[in-house]
Amino acid sequence: MSATRVKKNGASVSIVGASVAGTWQALLFAEAGWNVTLYERDGEDLPSAASHWAGGMLAPDCEAESAEPVISRLGARSLDLWKKYYSGAEFSGSLVVAHARDRSDFERFARTTSGYERVSGKALETIEPSLNGRFPEGLFFPREGYVEPRKALPDLHGKLRQKGVSIHFNAAAEPEDLSGWVVDCRGLSAREKFPDLRGVKGEIVVVETQEVELERPVRLLHPRWPLYIVPRGDGRFLIGATTIESERQDVSVRSALELLTAAYALHPAFAEARIVEIGAGLRPAFPDNLPRIQVNGEQIAVNGLYRHGFLLAPALAELTLNYVLNGARDNEVMRWS
Numbered sequence: 001m002s003a004t005r006v007k008k009n010g011a012s013v014s015i016v017g018a019s020v021a022g023t024w025q026a027l028l029f030a031e032a033g034w035n036v037t038l039y040e041r042d043g044e045d046l047p048s049a050a051s052h053w054a055g056g057m058l059a060p061d062c063e064a065e066s067a068e069p070v071i072s073r074l075g076a077r078s079l080d081l082w083k084k085y086y087s088g089a090e091f092s093g094s095l096v097v098a099h100a101r102d103r104s105d106f107e108r109f110a111r112t113t114s115g116y117e118r119v120s121g122k123a124l125e126t127i128e129p130s131l132n133g134r135f136p137e138g139l140f141f142p143r144e145g146y147v148e149p150r151k152a153l154p155d156l157h158g159k160l161r162q163k164g165v166s167i168h169f170n171a172a173a174e175p176e177d178l179s180g181w182v183v184d185c186r187g188l189s190a191r192e193k194f195p196d197l198r199g200v201k202g203e204i205v206v207v208e209t210q211e212v213e214l215e216r217p218v219r220l221l222h223p224r225w226p227l228y229i230v231p232r233g234d235g236r237f238l239i240g241a242t243t244i245e246s247e248r249q250d251v252s253v254r255s256a257l258e259l260l261t262a263a264y265a266l267h268p269a270f271a272e273a274r275i276v277e278i279g280a281g282l283r284p285a286f287p288d289n290l291p292r293i294q295v296n297g298e299q300i301a302v303n304g305l306y307r308h309g310f311l312l313a314p315a316l317a318e319l320t321l322n323y324v325l326n327g328a329r330d331n332e333v334m335r336w337s
């Protein structure tokens with residue numbers, strides 16, 4: 001079969017890895033009428049996936065502060081796809097704040113991003129009443145959103161089953177052993193194919209308190225420990241995340257202290273919160289920290305999603321599908337071998 005321009009429905013694709021990259025590939029191929037088989041090495045809760053630890057923020061505007069423009073471009077497209085295919089995604093915007101002493105960090109963040117509204121300390125009160133009086137000013141990014149990864153992925157797997165996708169958990173597969181179109185979404189486990197892939201540690205703490213209410217992700221800018229807090233419902237909050245060049249999957253005392261100190265700096269009531277979980281995941285990243293769709297005949301690999309797997313997976317799946325269907329190429333993320 002030719003490697004491109006497969007137009008008929010009823011064609012088949014195998015996808016390896018049922019975390020966020022593979023799940024979105026499966027979803028868009030299934031929506032296009034393909035027979036999809038999805039293989040996942042882990043059980044249904046994906047304990048070894050990077051996604052297990054993710055904040056799930058869908059933040060193309062905030063990420064522009066440190067990421068290349070392609071992340072915002074693909075991220076903006078992904079927001080539309082999350083809205084279209086997953087009603088559990090929350091789009092109530094996100095908020096960036098800094099204490100008065102960190103004004104220069106706040107202004108630098110404002111200079112390097114767009115798509116926000118500046119809100120006064122007084123107006124913050126209407127957006128997040130819990131932060132009333134705590135910060136001189138904020139940046140509100142209205143189009144941003146978030147998902148709860150440990151809910152979103154099982155929900156999407158349920159949707160895939162309804163669409164007739166066969167999902168095999170506890171079923172490791174080697175892409176090269178599969179025939180026909182194959183999309184390899186194994187994250188860090190694809191190292192034999194990508195020797196330059198590395199893991200970048202991200203540590204998180206989940207706490208529970210009824211004393212703080214947040215409706216949306218809040219980023220606190222700080223010169224040493226910039227962090228975000230994402231509401232998880234039922235009084236739970238994910239505090240994240242460090243970005244450390246290490247492949248150890250433990251949490252250091254320093255990181256735990258910094259994450260918890262930052263939460264306390266956002267709101268002192270976090271001091272009385274109960275620690276529910278503490279852990280770390282490894283983000284799959286290439287040296288340029290950019291995502292890659294690598295095409296080798298009918299074998300396609302989608303990897304290097306780094307800090308942006310939830311933000312980018314839908315748009316990357318759309319690019320893969322458009323390539324397979326129409327030969328459409330996106331030279332910013334696609335490579336050929």
Ligand SMILES: Cc1cc2nc3c(=O)[nH]c(=O)nc-3n(C[C@H](O)[C@H](O)[C@H](O)COP(=O)(O)OP(=O)(O)OC[C@H]3O[C@@H](n4cnc5c(N)ncnc54)[C@H](O)[C@@H]3O)c2cc1C
Pocket residue numbers: 016017018019020021022039040041042046048049050051052053054055056057058171172173174185186187188189201202203204240241242280281282283284302303304305306307308309310311312
């Ligand atoms: C602390 C932290 C916070 C983060 N926060 C965010 C955020 O707020 N927003 C955002 O967009 N991104 C965030 N990320 C990044 C995001 O989690 C990753 O980019 C994303 O999970 C990468 O997705 P993936 O599917 O490529 O890889 P993974 O999530 O690592 O999944 C790979 C999957 O492949 C499976 N697999 C491996 N080998 C095989 C095999 N042989 N056969 C079958 N299956 C196999 C694995 O079991 C795993 O389930 C965060 C990451 C971390 C660690």
